[in-house]
Amino acid sequence: MAEINSPLSALYSQLLGVIESVEPRIAAATRSELADQRASLKLIASENYASLPVLLTMGTWLSDKYAEGTVGHRFYAGCQNVDTVEAVASEHARELFGAEYAYVQPHSGIDANLVAYWSILSHRIESPTLERLGAKTVNDLSEDDWEDLRATFNAQRVMGMSLDAGGHLTHGFRHNISGKMFRQHSYGTNPETGLIDYDKLLADAREFKPLILVAGYSAYPRRVNFAKMREIADEVGATLFVDMAHFAGLVAGKVFTGEENPVGYADVVASTTHKSLRGPRGGFVLATSEYAPSVDRGCPMVLGGPLSHVMAAKALAFAEARQESFQTYAQNVADNAKALAEGLMKRGVKLVTDGTDNHLVLMDVSSFGLTGRQAESALLDSGVVTNRNSVPNDPNGAWYTSGVRIGTPALTTRGFGAAEFDAVAELITGVLKATTPVTTAAGAPGKAKYTIADGVADRTKAAAAELLDANPLYPGLEL
Secondary structure (H helix, E strand, O other): OOOOOHHHHHHHHHHHHHHHHHOHHHHHHHHHHHHHHHHOEEOOOOOOOOOHHHHHHOOOHHHHOOOOEEOOEEOOOOOHHHHHHHHHHHHHHHHHHOOOEEEOOOOOHHHHHHHHHHHHHHHHHHHHHHHHHOOOOHHHOOHHHHHHHHHHHHOOEEEEEOHHHOOOHHHOOOOOHHHHHOEEEEEOOOOOOOOOOHHHHHHHHHHHOOOEEEEEOOOOOOOOOHHHHHHHHHHHOOEEEEEOOOOHHHHHOOOOOHHHOOEOOEOEEEEEOOHHHOOOOOEEEEEOOOOHHHHOOHHHHOOOOOOHHHHHHHHHHHHHHOOHHHHHHHHHHHHHHHHHHHHHHOOOOEEHHHOOOOOEEEEEHHHHOOOHHHHHHHHHHOOEEOEEEOOOOOOOHHHHOOEEEEEOHHHHHHOOOHHHHHHHHHHHHHHHHOEEEEEOOOOOEEEEEEEEOOOHHHHHHHHHHHHHHHOOOOOOOOO
């Protein structure tokens, strides 16, 4: 990361001083968060570090403006500057991903997915219904027509990757709204390889006949062939929707190209702007021109007023990702993930799919006699920040899990390379080997309690500190 000059460092100190004058506890928590991030190995695959220009852009008076609606068609007066912000962000997103249309209002990845789902339903169900009834808008429908439309909406089918195979909560998980609003069927992975079985997926799709086929993942350590996913969707008459929240940076950075790039194959693509894309926390939707009018109604269909200051930060992040240096970064993310995977496997750690070719690695920690929750907690005690995650057919369920997911985007931003990630693999393995589950009073193995051999956590923190000190976070920033 580039060195921060003294005037900018002084500015941040002054900003925190202003915050401190109103509520000291918030200023203290903010300083503490920077200290914690500087002192820990951040390996959560869905986290990264935004640039200071992106962070600064969110702290402006753009936050004070309501701007429900779209560019040039707002429900509030005086939105000309927000129009500029949204138009610039959309332009950068279209150019970055080669998309026909970009919608940058969603506040998060889940919001972006909801916009995508309802846009597809609107395009596939609402619009034909209006045409059939000779109505111009939904306001022209009778109450009986509305009842028929609601019933039709609620009868639709979605097919997405199962949670334990690497899918996301929003791909039809019953505890999420996506699992409640659709009739849902999950596809998994080959039990021997852990890879998507496209032939079986096609057979399942033929039988289930989804209206929407969801591709994408949050814990699948391999690439997806979106040309095959499109063929399957076309054969069963489904709309192909891709959730690329996790790997958007690898698409933007030209690591995923051809059939591994969902743009051009999917009708609708949704994503976050953080994770591997390294922007602010937020979401966006890309679509073909056919689906653009429906997506453009995300507000008021699903969203409220857009966060204008965050849209401005998204514009900066998209602009940064269009620079050649971002392509180098994205390739390093993928190369570092391979180095991390190889470092773990040669030390005896079991990985789902026996490796990775994207930005994340999924460890199966059951061979250490641990649950994912025990491993996650022991690693955190040792200065290594990860998150527990289900593995295929996980016997411990989605809470305790048998796996731990780790990723390379954040530490790659700090400058880590293959050698550093091999050292990280050594630290992780050492902690897992030194962790022992604690049995319950009845003598049964516990799923949350554990002990770490004396001195291991402290030695791991010290070794991690050497790696982190050599690759400082926001160097020159003193608070």
